[in-house]
Amino acid sequence: MGSEKVSPVFISSEAAAEVFDWKSAITALQQVYSNPHEEAATPARSIASSGKSWLRTLPAVPPGGRYFGAKLMGMASEASEPGVQYVIVLYDRETSRIAAFVDAEKVTGYRTAATSAAALDKMAPAQTARLAVLGSGLEAQMHTRAFAAVRDFDEIVVFSPTPASRERFANTIGGELGVNTTPAASAEEAVTGADVVLAAARSHGEKPILFGNWIKPGAVTVSIGSTVPQQREIDVSVAEQSDIIVCDMVHEVVSETGDMIAAAAAGVNVEDKCFSLNDLLSGALEESLAVAHYPMFKSVGGGLQDVVVAGMILDRALEKGCATELPIVFDTKYV
Template identity: 60%
Template sequence: MSDAPFFVSSQAATQVFAWPEAIAALAQAYAAPPNPAATPPRTVAHDDGAWLRTLPALPSGGRYFGAKLMAMAPASAQPGVEYVIVLWDRETSRIAAFVDGHEVTALRTAATSAAALDRLAPPGPIRLGVLGSGLEATMHVRAFSAVRPIERLVVSSPTPARREAFAETAARDLGCAAEAVADGAAAVRGASVVLAAARSRGEQPILHGDWLAPEVAVVSIGSTIPAQREIGASVVAASDLIVCDTVEEVVEQTGDMLEAARAGIDFAGRTFSLHDLLAGALDERLAHAPRRLFKSVGGGLQDVVVAEVIVRRALEAGLTTPLPIGFDTKE
């Protein structure tokens, strides 16, 4: 079955993944003229506590298109979320691959943020303040190091052992000075780039506007639905330029922006799409915007673009698993 689909595991995906290639692919995808019909909003089906989320995309110029699906049934014996990216081949119109989306989700989120940061942060070394020490924070620090040298990193998170381990790993792997602190304000103080990658306990903001340096680029990725909070309304108020991967979803569906709107903050005239940023439409505005915010909720375009990069490399490395299955084709 030469046209049989194959599987790419998370282990294979991380083994072949390369930050520069993924970041460049995403920058190219977002700089292309947007086609809303090819990147529709995510959908969520839910019933009796169970839910299924779908993120479809047909990237322009790519060989593959498809969707990421994730679901959970809380009443199950082993509740948890599994992710799968299903890819169709434009050349054959057949299902080509199933990619485990767990690691890919963190990789594509960080690579997208790095593509944005490459335009939002001035050239040269950065001083990085990190709020959070989990998988997303880990991936983001590595992605950022692919577009900017990290001169110094200060991390804060609730668990001392985890933040200490995070700082030690960053210092070892990235060759930068790294420090762990208990206080979020101390982590952010004087930073030229701030990463907020952790929702708070109790959904209270973990980053506030008066903590920020006069010139700073902030990346926030931890609030993606109305009930979640990560950055305070004061951060939105302090930002001269706000860039979103999907403007409508960020503005209308994240708890951070909804709270800023309830606080009476008018950010509409300062809010733009990632396409605007990467296509160069904001170059003049950047010159007059010392405080810049990138806020991301993720999207199917990111999943499919990065999955294609991974699939191509996994095929070259012989790390795909052929599946002994075939699908009937409706003519």
């Protein structure tokens, strides 16, 4: 019993970067998240650990998609040169076989920013806007590029604690996007008057970097820097004044992020404000968003995003001929 064995392919970080496209990734995520949500399709991430070694697994079976699979990442801190490597294993629904191994080092940044942009596209008015960016690292850069794929900005203002970093961000991103991009001397200066506020830089000491009274009514806030209980990014006042908080993983945002844990401890009824990305992209929040004064998107990342974006990259890499066929085959157990 069985049929011809087919080798899986490998997609390197270089190949992923070569074929990646923001609008395609954002559209793919919007399509998947607009489908009815199945709890079993996107289980919570799991972490195995022993001593100084850990392994994190993020599985997902996207509804209606061709591929399903999981992202694995791990690190042995006791190694001579410790570092994290990421891989996404994709299975093909049409064959029930392993289709690809995707180096997820760059994909992780792509999927986080593309998911935020998919939400922003439905939360922010379709008009030219001013973007405030708190942070100047990889996530801040990725998100700014992704946001520019769905909205036109006439000004980008960036704050980073290190003057050289914010200057570098302004020069690089401003030149790349052709948008007037200026560094700010403080986070408050950057945020004041902004239509979209991106918080993408946790401070040293895990102290909040964004406060509610800086944000103007109607501005959309995107917070991506607090993903586990020990991390802080936004002040309790931001969660308190937010009338709608859209989450990619509601339970994890509410129960496992330092920002929301702190807000709940301060008496903020966070859970009643939080709604899923599926709610947003299915149109269920349309009326509520129309009257919201302080909408926010908060992300922790999820396997669904990894699998959807990696699947899009796989298809484009196969079309472009930059996928590497591996000299291996897997045996299949038929059931």
